[in-house]
Amino acid sequence: MTPYDDFLDYLYECELSENTISSYRYSLKEFFSKFSEFNKTNAIQYKKWLIGCRKSKTIALRITALNKYADFIGRPQEKIKRIKIQKQLYVENVPNDEEYGRVCEYARQHNQKAYWLVRFLAGTGMRISELTKLKGICLIEGCARMHSKGKQRLILIPKNLIEDSKEFFNGKAADEPLFLSRYGKPLTTRAAAMQLKSIGCKAGVRKEVMHPHAFRHYFAIKMLKATGNDISLVSSYLGHSNIATTAIYTMRTKDEQVNLLNAQMSW
DSSP, X not given: OOHHHHHHHHHHHTTOOHHHHHHHHHHHHXXXXXXXXXXXXXXXXXXXXXXXXXXXXXXXXXXXXXHHHHHHTTOGGGOOOOOOOOOOOSOOSOOOHHHHHHHHHHHHXXXXXXXXXXXXXXXXXXXXXXXXXXXXXXXHHTEEEEEETTEEEEEEOOHHHHHHTTTTTTTOOTTSBSSBOTTSSBOOHHHHHHHHHHHHHHHTOOGGGOSHHHHHXXXXXXXXXXXXXXXXXXXXXXXXXXXXXXXXXXXXXXXHHHHHHHHHOOO
């Protein structure tokens, strides 16, 4: 077993989320596809390569993974400096009400599974990785309990969503996954994302808003409006550990900021 394999085992023992482990795995795989040895010189060269072809957020994730690996192998002196990322002050690429209604209507008529994927994402604010873990019991209890990083998150499921979906999920056993692939296996996050992209394209909805996390954003924005900007409550629904993360949904989008500036500029 290589140190790389040991590192992945270590990440699992730390009870990191599947998404985090997947990101670290890809980062190390990409690094070692370009360099045969891990050292600071190669890490810096990798960073320069990233800067030339990756977005800032991706670069930051890759560097974090390398530095985590440096600590793991007992060579913290090989760690490299992170890049600064400007704090995002708004949320972009969120479907509007018309787009949400359009994709739901199209999916309801042509792809029932995609329809309920959208409804559950937008109706609960859950992450796609959480949705693929839902089981029949959640429709009985009205909630789902997810474990990540040693913590438990309670996801509430609205009564109307449970009632509306009864016919589609009829016969689901308590321990059976709600969403299955065409082969009868649990639906993967990748397959779910591909379904959303496909149904959005057919419905004529902007492709940039047809990703799973866009519907989590949609839920957050709708809930903030419905609760009179009760950030604490919406933060609880979303499972945010820091309320500042939720506050971003109260900010105007870039387009809204530009339009407001253009409308008000008179000096």
